[in-house]
Amino acid sequence: MADDILEGLNPAQREAVVNYDSPSLIIAGAGSGKTRVLTSRIAYMIREGVAPHNILALTFTNKAAAEMRERITAMVGEGSRYIRMGTFHSVFSRILRENAELIGFPQSFTIYEPNDTKSLLKTIVRERNLSDDRYKPGVLASRISFAKNSLITPGAYIANATLAADDRRAQIPEFGEIYAEYCRRCRQNGSMDFDDLLLQTNILLRDCPDVLERYQRLFRYILVDEYQDTNYAQYVIIRRLSQLHSNLCVVGDDAQSIYSFRGAKIENILSFRRDYPDAKVFKLEQNYRSTQTIVDAANSVIEHNSRRMEKECFSKGERGERIHVMKAYTDREEAEMVVTDLRDRIRSNGDQWSEAAVLYRTNNQSLVIEEALRRKGIPYRIYKGNSFYEHKEIKDLLAYIRLIVNPRDDEAFKRIINTPSRGIGDTTVERIENAARDRGIPMWDAAEAIVTTPDTEKDSVMRAVSRKIGEFVGMIRTLSLERETKGLYDFGMDVASRSGLIASYRTQNTPEATSALDNIEELLNSMQQFNEQCEAEIRSGEREEFERAGIEEWLQNVMLMTDMDKNEEDGGNKVTLMTVHSAKGLEYKYVYIVGCEENLFPSLRAMESVEGLEEERRLFYVALTRAKTFATLSCAEMRFKWGNMEFSRPSRFLSEINPIYVDADFNLKPGRGAGTRDTNGESAIESLRRRYDVRYAQKRSETAGSGNGSAERQNTYVPKSVPQMPQQPQMRPSLRKLDDSTAQAGASGTTAPAAASGCPYSVGDRVEHARFGRGTIRSIEPLATDHKLMVVFDGSGEKTLLARFAKLTKL
DNA sequence: CGGCCCCGCGTTTTT
């Protein structure tokens, strides 16, 4: 019956698919068809009569989940919708929402993003009169994250002497108290941070046996992808849920564990057999992705790690070309070399740009590569796994919705009370904050209280402030009512416009403002799309009528979404640039790994410990195994760091590759690099720099034609391309087109050479300023109620002034 | 109150 599912699988894969009725560990080497096995196993189970809703499949990205669901649907049809499949965070945020009240959270809890966490921590530190450069929000946040991922609650933390000693040594003795206060405030605000989604799930499953049992019965079969990247909190959740049936299947590759910095425990996969003694182990060792050379080379590097699970990865593909290693003088020249090589190979093989990727260790390395690609006119895209909400406009809009959904969300309140600016300043906000704290109520309630206090009890200033707050409160109340009556999209549109966000971006006519409007539009589109999906689910009976497209649910999904989860408008025939971490799970015919240098890859900080270094090596392994046919590694002798040139030496990983697989254009084992050439450091730097500058200037004039080089740094601003949300079928007017008149006015205003109406000055006027002396007006830009003047002063140079304030006298 | 300027900081990687 299920023969078609098994067709084309190799014996090891087939075994891993068929033996679904016992705990299983599937060790899946890079490129070994892991996703295929996982999806086939699920499809096979369904064919064998397992009910889809009894299956829980957990992944690390939404994208992976969507992809898997699609492939399963192709095999077994629409039944796949009933599989509970998604990221840990999204699956458990839904479970938490259904049970929030049991653990003392409101059903409409909102999710704090890392900035909210930091902002709240800052408030707490300030309230306790602690020094904020000793108690840095970032440090506190990561320590809290560590505690939560290790399932250490504040009470347990404070009781733990070892942790207390750590904190004293780190000069933050009060950390435990801050952690406790932070948790108290989150609860008070009805909000959870990312890590809470795992921690609170654990608390729920621990404290509510009936809930635990319900989910244990529901999720008869549990599958976990990328098991090597699970942290302790995730591990315990999985253990709890799988206790009853023990039908747990984990898939992973210890050699690709690269997330320990955020709490992932490689031990989870290494000790699976101890946790589940009757587990069956399947090894997928045949690599279908890469050439033999690439697989063998990657193996030869990873052998330098001590802690490994024994497996023999091999490829039966072509032997392929050797791995090309090149060295440049500087990072810029490295970029130049890489891009030239890339272009030539792609051209001579007649391939697409999209078949090539440039991988780097840290995001800031992308800059030089971008410049080189732009110089050669090669299209590229940067694949940055930013969270969607990292765009300010999205964060603002989401904060409005958060406050409407959950008025106790103080961080949302603080974010939007004066955004866009409506004349409510810091003093007022602080007053509200204090009032709220004194009375132990949310800031929203405190604001309402101010508004309802009779005017007779206020002085004139207070009355004015109170009126402004009143307008804000009124607006939020109106929007709350609309939430009940309107559809999701219309409601979102109303929030965006009534809040004044759209208007404020329309008045600016900058590329940033335009992109902000586009992003808002995308966000609204995603509401529409979510709505349609819910309607479909109601029609199919999967969702109850009363559960109609809930804004809370949408909000939680959006908070857990990253740019990478969105459909890239694949259309692009473009070279891909990204970090090695982001590249996990992807493959390209041509892969370039740049910056293969000591202290960069492996990174300086990682080398402090053996485990750190081994993780870097796994990262290098991941990078190398992304390549299907051609792998090219590069390094530079010197590189810009913090504005300075610094020497570097080729990465140890380069010489760890068995040399028979390498084709290097320099000696990989010189022992000493440029950095140790120690006649006198100063002049060595100078001579290299001179050499570099000459070479570079030559190249530049070759390629730029007219350029004298100085223009090259200008005009490099390219609006960040924001990956598109899935396209909407219906046509909807673009936000920025809704009101072209405003935009037009702005556009003509900025370029108008003569005086704008109402401005007492014109371009070319000679003027005098009390401090800057005499000068000439260079340009005038009209603002809402004023004019921005650009004046070149004879003595003090160019200044930008506001006509109303500048007190200029015409000469 | 809001915009501008200066200073200090940081760089791993992110669900």
Place this chain on the structure above:
DNA sequence: CGCGGGGCCG
């Protein structure tokens, strides 16, 4: 070097 936060001026 680029950015965000804090302080000061218009």
